[in-house]
Amino acid sequence: MPDVASPKIPVTVLTGYLGAGKTTLLNRILSEPHGKKYAVVVNEFGEIGIDNDLVVGADEEVFEMNNGCICCTVRGDLIRIIDGLLRRKNDFDGIIIETTGLADPAPVAQTFFVDETVGAKTSLDAVVTVADAKWLKDRLKDAPEAKSQIAFADVILLNKTDLVTETELKDVEMRIRAINPFARIHRTQRSEIAIDKVLGQGAFDLDRIQAIDPDFLEGGHRHFHDEDMRSYSFSSDKPLDPDRFFPWIQDLTQTQGPNILRSKGILAFKDDPERFVFQGVHMILDGDHQRPWRADEPKLSRLVFIGRQLDAAALEKGFLSCVA
CATH class of the missing domain: 3.30.1220.10 (CobW-like, C-terminal domain)
Incomplete structure (x- = not known):
């Protein structure tokens, strides 16, 4: 039985193909006046990590992982970083992991089952995928990572909807539904969305399947x-x-x-x-x-x-x- 005095810290995995609008969404989350603090783990592909000042919000802790793509080499790193976070006094309300655009979110999600220490103190709240309404159709043809990001999602932001027609939008939604009929889809522009539709979803605890799919x-x-x-x-x-x-x-x-x-x-x-x-x-x-x-x-x-x-x-x- 979990200890009632110390509820598990929710973890949101934020993913999406290159240029879809993940960092824009992250900045929105960190700058909204929601009164909560989030520890952020940012992973960029390649030697040079994302600049800390790109991720706004003075109260936030940003942990940079730049020793390679999160999907292949860094599960150990992720466990070490989260373990380090958990050793602190509970001075944050949640953890957000922003993966590189080339990442398959599976190994990140698996981390919360594989490591007992991490699993005992954190719970995977949701995999949130940001998708580019204009280019997703092409990416689903040529980028297996984009397809995995859609398949793993609990919540999908279909972003940049102002760049396509309603007919194109319905077509891309149909393609998303073909891969993942159970995720919640939100149409957005510039990743603008109410934070409570992204964080605190409890989507990984399955209680919402019926709400998603009556x-x-x-x-x-x-x-x-x-x-x-x-x-x-x-x-x-x-x-x-x-x-x-x-x-x-x-x-x-x-x-x-x-x-x-x-x-x-x-x-x-x-x-x-x-x-x-x-x-x-x-x-x-x-x-x-x-x-x-x-x-x-x-x-x-x-x-x-x-x-x-x-x-x-x-x-x-x-x-x-x-x-x-």
């Missing part, structure tokens, strides 16, 4: 596809057997892990009065009981996978074999 309770499975990246959702109104589910999901993520970008689930186990919530990044899974089932909500197990080259029929068969 049809989620309808059962069955649906998949949305965009070339190689697809998402699949499954549900069952029959309770699951944990002795079947856990071996199945662990085996699945070990064998298919590289192809599963994100997995999420809210599960109803037999003889269990509490909802079990889990989420995964590639092969790494994390889960816990969340809260008792409310009397007015159906005890429905829901599962989501976003990934490449997944066998929908096999996924569904495996999931349904876990029914008690």
Whole structure:
């Protein structure tokens, strides 16, 4: 059980392809009069890091990571920096990690599951992706990182909407939905958005899946596809057997892990009065009981996978074999 006296510090991962508007959004967050303090970890690709004065806000702590792209070499660095932050007195309200535009956000998200010290004191609040409305369509064709950034997102800022027509905007939103039907999309110009739509989302705790996708309770499975990246959702109104589910999901993520970008689930186990919530990044899974089932909500197990080259029929068969 978490210590009530010291709640976990929320971490927001801010990502998006080069030039989409991440730093503009970060500056907005740091300069708004919200009365909160954030520690910021900034990572730039290459030898020369971002100038500290580019990231505004005198009260903020900026930690620069410039020994390479955050997605390949610096997980150890990230753990060390966050560990250092956590050793201080709690003088900040959250941590924001801005990744380089060339980063796949997966290893950053995995950090919060891999390292016990970091995982015990922080919680991944949301992956926020800033996307360029004018150029995203092209980037989805030629930049796999851009596609991963969309697939991993809990919140997407579709930025620079003033540079495209409404028809183009709807087309790019359709492409985003094809890759990730569950993220919240906000249309923005110059990354202007209410901060409470970006921070404090609790998006990684899954409680909002139904709010994002009201049809989620309808059962069955649906998949949305965009070339190689697809998402699949499954549900069952029959309770699951944990002795079947856990071996199945662990085996699945070990064998298919590289192809599963994100997995999420809210599960109803037999003889269990509490909802079990889990989420995964590639092969790494994390889960816990969340809260008792409310009397007015159906005890429905829901599962989501976003990934490449997944066998929908096999996924569904495996999931349904876990029914008690």
